[in-house]
Amino acid sequence: MGDDGFMTASLLEQLIEALRVLPGVGQKSAQRMAYHLLERQREGGLRLAGALRQAMEHIRHCERCRDFSETERCAVCASMSRDATLLCVVETPADRLAIEQATGYRGLYFVLQGRLSPLDGIGPDELGLDQLARRLEEGEVRELIVATNPTVEGEATAHYLAQIARSRSVHPSRLAHGVPLGGELEYVDRGTLSHAFGSRLEIRE
Amino acid sequence: MGDDGFMTASLLEQLIEALRVLPGVGQKSAQRMAYHLLERQREGGLRLAGALRQAMEHIRHCERCRDFSETERCAVCASMSRDATLLCVVETPADRLAIEQATGYRGLYFVLQGRLSPLDGIGPDELGLDQLARRLEEGEVRELIVATNPTVEGEATAHYLAQIARSRSVHPSRLAHGVPLGGELEYVDRGTLSHAFGSRLEIRE
Numbered sequence: 001m002g003d004d005g006f007m008t009a010s011l012l013e014q015l016i017e018a019l020r021v022l023p024g025v026g027q028k029s030a031q032r033m034a035y036h037l038l039e040r041q042r043e044g045g046l047r048l049a050g051a052l053r054q055a056m057e058h059i060r061h062c063e064r065c066r067d068f069s070e071t072e073r074c075a076v077c078a079s080m081s082r083d084a085t086l087l088c089v090v091e092t093p094a095d096r097l098a099i100e101q102a103t104g105y106r107g108l109y110f111v112l113q114g115r116l117s118p119l120d121g122i123g124p125d126e127l128g129l130d131q132l133a134r135r136l137e138e139g140e141v142r143e144l145i146v147a148t149n150p151t152v153e154g155e156a157t158a159h160y161l162a163q164i165a166r167s168r169s170v171h172p173s174r175l176a177h178g179v180p181l182g183g184e185l186e187y188v189d190r191g192t193l194s195h196a197f198g199s200r201l202e203i204r205e
Numbered sequence: 206m207g208d209d210g211f212m213t214a215s216l217l218e219q220l221i222e223a224l225r226v227l228p229g230v231g232q233k234s235a236q237r238m239a240y241h242l243l244e245r246q247r248e249g250g251l252r253l254a255g256a257l258r259q260a261m262e263h264i265r266h267c268e269r270c271r272d273f274s275e276t277e278r279c280a281v282c283a284s285m286s287r288d289a290t291l292l293c294v295v296e297t298p299a300d301r302l303a304i305e306q307a308t309g310y311r312g313l314y315f316v317l318q319g320r321l322s323p324l325d326g327i328g329p330d331e332l333g334l335d336q337l338a339r340r341l342e343e344g345e346v347r348e349l350i351v352a353t354n355p356t357v358e359g360e361a362t363a364h365y366l367a368q369i370a371r372s373r374s375v376h377p378s379r380l381a382h383g384v385p386l387g388g389e390l391e392y393v394d395r396g397t398l399s400h401a402f403g404s405r406l407e408i409r410e
Contacts (some may be wrong), residue, residue, distance in 0.1 A: 011260045011275050018256035021249030022227075023241045029229070034260070035299050036228045038273055039318070042261045044226030049257035051223035052242070055216045056250040059243055068243055070216050094240050113244070 012038075066128050067093050067111040076100075076109060083107045085142040089132070089161055091115050091149055099147060107145070110135070115148060116157040127157075129164065136168040146174045217243075269340075271333050272298050272316040281305075281314060288312045290347040294337070294366055296320050296354055304352060312350070315340070320353060321362040332362075334369065341373040351379045 012034060019030035037045035061067065062074035069075075076082060086107025090096045096109050112127040124130065135141065144165040148154035162172040178196040179188050188196075217239060224235035242250040266272065267279035274280075281287060291312025295301045301314050317332040329335065340346065349370040353359035367377040383401040384393050393401075 011256075011264055012273055015256045015260040018249070018253040021242070021246050021253055022238050024234070024237075031299060031302070032229075033227050035297065037226070037257070038260065038264055039297075041226050044223070045257050045261040048223040048226055049254045049261065051216075051220045052250050052254035052257070055220040055239070055243065056247045056254065059216055068217055092240065092244075094236060097236070 061113075065109050065111055066113055066131075067096055067109060081106075084140050086145060087135070087141045087143070088145040088147055090147045091154065091157075095147065095149070112148075112157070115151075115153045116160060117153050124160070129160070132161075133164050133168065136165060136170050141170055143171045143173055146172055150177060266318075270314050270316055271318055271336075272301055272314060286311075289345050291350060292340070292346045292348070293350040293352055295352045296359065296362075300352065300354075317353075317362070320356075320358045321365060322358050329365070334365070337366075338369050338373065341370060341375050346375055348376045348378055351377055355382060 015034045016027070016030045019025055019033050020027070025033070058070055059068050060070075062069040062077055063072050064077040065074060067074050067076075071078075083106050086105075087110055088096075088099065088105065088107055089110045089112060090099065091112050091114060093111055093113075096111055099105055099109075110128075110132055112129075114122050114127055116122060116124070116127065136144065144161065146158045146161050148158045148161070158174060162174075165172040177192070178199065179185065179192065185193065220239045220242075221232070221235045224230055224238050225232070227235075230238070263275055264273050265275075267274035267282055268277050269282040270279060272279050272281075276283075288311050291310075292315055293301075293304065293310065293312055294315045294317060295304065296317050296319060298316055298318075301316055304310055304314075315333075315337055317334075319327050319332055321327060321329070321332065341349065349366065351363045351366050353363045353366070363379060367379075370377040382397070383404065384390065384397065390398065
């Protein structure tokens with residue numbers, strides 16, 4: 001910024017700086033966002049300010065599934081119409097939302113808020129696995145659907161989760177891996193293609 | 206969203222919806238931003254909420270140059286160390302910021318907050334051109350540097366601005382157009398290349 005002149009723009013500069021907290025937003029995008037709001041969306045900007053404050057101050061974790069919730073227990077966990085014999089374990093709230101939106105799943109969830117990663121100091125305690133184990137011991141859950149990400153750490157977490165389930169006589173299952181629907185074989189990554197080939201299924205009549 | 210369960214997430218849903226006011230942010234990006242703030246940046250989220258409210262409520266337009274300002278007159282216009290004989294006209298505050306950051310320009314600015322666009326109902330009144338004309342009549346400005354965008358509407362605006370300047374005995378000038386520095390001819394658009402070729406300059410010793 002200039003030496004004399006641009007000291008005034010401090011509220012604007014503060015806004016641009018504050019916008020950079022958003023993922024994927026650098027200096028240029030932050031400038032564009034700030035100018036857009038000031039020029040055309042002051043009402044929307046104020047609405048966003050209010051929504052941010054409310055969300056940051058009042059959203060906490062569901063005591064039962066660890067997902068984000070405004071209340072002690074989230075609506076899914078509190079619902080009487082979900083199938084409590086099915087428990088789906090995901091890494092993040094975003095994963096849970098994706099499953100909820102894409103599938104007709106009517107069971108319950110458990111959100112790890114991470115994955116086992118010893119190098120980052122993330123072990124079973126950080127993921128609430130003792131809480132999960134206690135829940136399985138309650139005896140209501142029959143199947144633990146492990147929906148961690150198909151990464152090295154996600155697979156290690158899945159392995160650990162399956163052990164917890166088996167030792168509590170709960171049946172563990174995982175999502176099917178393979179060629180994505182609508183994908184072209186040519187563009188599917190090698191690992192996936194190799195796995196899908198090795199796990200090929202018989203075509204039934 | 207689900208029928209029973211996801212009604213709780215209303216603060217989260219409100220935040221995701223509110224984030225979509227930002228330019229270039231759709232449903233997926235808004236979700237990612239909301240989860241990022243909730244998981245890792247609650248302090249940053251609150252800071253952003255405060256900065257947004259402050260900026261939306263307190264940033265107005267400088268009475269002299271029409272740029273954004275917290276005060277009646279912005280710091281550039283209020284500064285005693287700028288050259289008041291030079292006045293640079295730009296379309297937007299972002300353009301002004303770009304010039305201020307890239308060049309050593311020490312004159313003053315006038316921000317149109319738009320460009321002539323009769324079809325959108327944007328005429329001389331909306332751009333404050335009467336205010337600009339009165340300022341040129343004050344007699345201090347010697348050169349009007351027209352830095353509108355090289356688009357059809359920007360060029361029309363530039364033409365109009367040059368007329369205003371000449372009729373007040375102010376010398377109008379415009380930014381040089383041509384091949385960008387560091388650009389490769391092969392990738393320069395045709396219009397620019399054609400213009401640069403037609404406006405070629407003699408190489409002086």
